Amino acid sequence: MSTPTAGSLVVVGASLAGLRAVESARKDGFEGRITLIGAEEHLPYDRPPLSKAALETGSDVDTTFRSHETLTNDLHVDVRLGASATALNPVDHTIETDSGSVPYDLAVLATGSTARTLPGTAGVSGIHTLRTVDDARAVKAALDAGARTVVIGAGFIGSEVASGARRRGLPVTIVEAMDVPLVRAVGVDMGRACSDLHLRNGVDLRCGVSVARVDTDGGRVRGVVLSDGSVIPADLVIVGIGADPATGWLASSGIEIDNGIVCDQYMMSSLPGVAAAGDVARWHNALFDTPMRLEHWTSAAEQGAAATRNLLAEPGAPTPYTTVPYFWSDWYDTRIQFVGVPAADETRIVSGDTDDGRFVALYRQGDRLAGALALNHQSHIMKYRNLISKSCTWADALEFAASRNTAVSRL
Amino acid sequence: MKIVLDRTKCTGLGICESMAPDFFEIDDSGALDLLHDTADESRRDEIEAAVASCPTEALSIVEG
Numbered sequence: 001m002s003t004p005t006a007g008s009l010v011v012v013g014a015s016l017a018g019l020r021a022v023e024s025a026r027k028d029g030f031e032g033r034i035t036l037i038g039a040e041e042h043l044p045y046d047r048p049p050l051s052k053a054a055l056e057t058g059s060d061v062d063t064t065f066r067s068h069e070t071l072t073n074d075l076h077v078d079v080r081l082g083a084s085a086t087a088l089n090p091v092d093h094t095i096e097t098d099s100g101s102v103p104y105d106l107a108v109l110a111t112g113s114t115a116r117t118l119p120g121t122a123g124v125s126g127i128h129t130l131r132t133v134d135d136a137r138a139v140k141a142a143l144d145a146g147a148r149t150v151v152i153g154a155g156f157i158g159s160e161v162a163s164g165a166r167r168r169g170l171p172v173t174i175v176e177a178m179d180v181p182l183v184r185a186v187g188v189d190m191g192r193a194c195s196d197l198h199l200r201n202g203v204d205l206r207c208g209v210s211v212a213r214v215d216t217d218g219g220r221v222r223g224v225v226l227s228d229g230s231v232i233p234a235d236l237v238i239v240g241i242g243a244d245p246a247t248g249w250l251a252s253s254g255i256e257i258d259n260g261i262v263c264d265q266y267m268m269s270s271l272p273g274v275a276a277a278g279d280v281a282r283w284h285n286a287l288f289d290t291p292m293r294l295e296h297w298t299s300a301a302e303q304g305a306a307a308t309r310n311l312l313a314e315p316g317a318p319t320p321y322t323t324v325p326y327f328w329s330d331w332y333d334t335r336i337q338f339v340g341v342p343a344a345d346e347t348r349i350v351s352g353d354t355d356d357g358r359f360v361a362l363y364r365q366g367d368r369l370a371g372a373l374a375l376n377h378q379s380h381i382m383k384y385r386n387l388i389s390k391s392c393t394w395a396d397a398l399e400f401a402a403s404r405n406t407a408v409s410r411l
Numbered sequence: 412m413k414i415v416l417d418r419t420k421c422t423g424l425g426i427c428e429s430m431a432p433d434f435f436e437i438d439d440s441g442a443l444d445l446l447h448d449t450a451d452e453s454r455r456d457e458i459e460a461a462v463a464s465c466p467t468e469a470l471s472i473v474e475g
Contacts (some may be wrong), residue, residue: 064470
């Protein structure tokens with residue numbers, strides 16, 4: 001491969017996907033100028049621990065990926081932190097930021113997603129989303145102070161915070177607008193099976209109700225009033241109601257946006273020389289022949305590298321980025337792992353039992369295996385990921401599951 | 412090349428197993444088994460992919 005040695009690569013977004021983009025460029029031999037633009041004041045850091053280990057008593061988890069010295073001296077990256085991108089001009093080939101303009105020959109857009117907030121609660125203390133390291137420090141401080149905790153939204157991040165608060169013995173209520181949590185992520189039956197973990201661990205789980213308003217006292221949250229009229233006292237409110245791709249800054253650029261930056265199978269956007277990666281990218285996953293936008297660690301890391309590699313590839317020589325989606329979440333003593341896609345004609349438990357919260361469920365689409373969910377079955381899940389990547393039939397998947405159970409029962 | 416696993420960092424997420432199942436496997440206790448700790452040069456791509464895929468940076472390659 002003849003990698004361009006000159007020119008400038010600008011990476012917008014200094015989280016996992018952005019970091020992997022610059023590391024990949026140097027690994028592939030790009031010798032031009034690299035600028036990494038980050039809206040936060042922090043060097044690139046890892047987010048999964050923020051709702052897990054970083055909330056534990058006594059933790060002072062530093063999840064910074066690379067030191068400033070490594071980025072500037074070893075990778076020769078011009079790191080600009082605390083700089084928010086405000087526009088992209090495809091004619092002049094510039095990225096505008098609130099601290100100046102940066103010219104680009106090639107660009108990777110990795111601005112991530114923004115946690116949704118509860119309307120009308122801006123500036124109320126004690127109400128937090130959990131997306132950044134600053135959020136995590138504030139939430140941990142509230143838990144350290146023994147906060148009565150209310151989690152709005154029974155998704156993965158809210159559930160992890162609930163788990164951390166219960167581990168400390170604090171009272172936790174989860175409020176979920178849907179009748180069953182996690183339906184979009186794992187389907188109805190499995191959403192119920194996952195949310196049972198909360199009930200077993202002493203959480204007051206309220207589904208099918210929404211938040212009417214938040215009571216405050218001197219600018220601090222005091223309680224949450226629900227649509228059914230009930231009032232839950234609260235010192236800490238975690239808002240975990242999803243995230244939106246951070247594309248607002250691209251409105252004037254002419255780039256194609258549809259729930260994320262629209263990319264082809266190579267992570268290339270509609271603008272020449274501009275790729276996207278991570279939460280902000282909606283790309284065509286050829287393995288499932290469908291557009292996807294994922295908010296997962298694994299795809300962010302891989303897409304950052306893939307986007308750069310394809311930007312630097314010779315014309316006609318890019319490689320499609322395909323993946324079997326994978327995410328994990330740790331609740332109480334349970335590791336939840338999901339591979340594939342949850343939209344299914346049928347889900348079937350093939351190992352274990354939902355009653356004890358340890359099982360594997362398979363998801364069927366037509367005659368194919370589409371997804372797999374494992375609760376505390378770490379030795380099973382990646383075997384299904386590989387089967388899905390090989391377009392395994394449903395019949396073959398069931399046969400594999402049966403052989404797996406036999407093998408385990410012999411141990 | 413030699414494959415080095417730092418067990419103090421590994422949390423058994425298993426992505427490496429899906430990248431290079433001949434070398435990595437999560438056991439029934441949820442811990443990672445290193446099936447081989449050396450790999451032939453012809454397997455470099457999949458080993459490098461496995462190393463890069465680890466969220467806890469528990470894997471590394473030592474040349475030689």
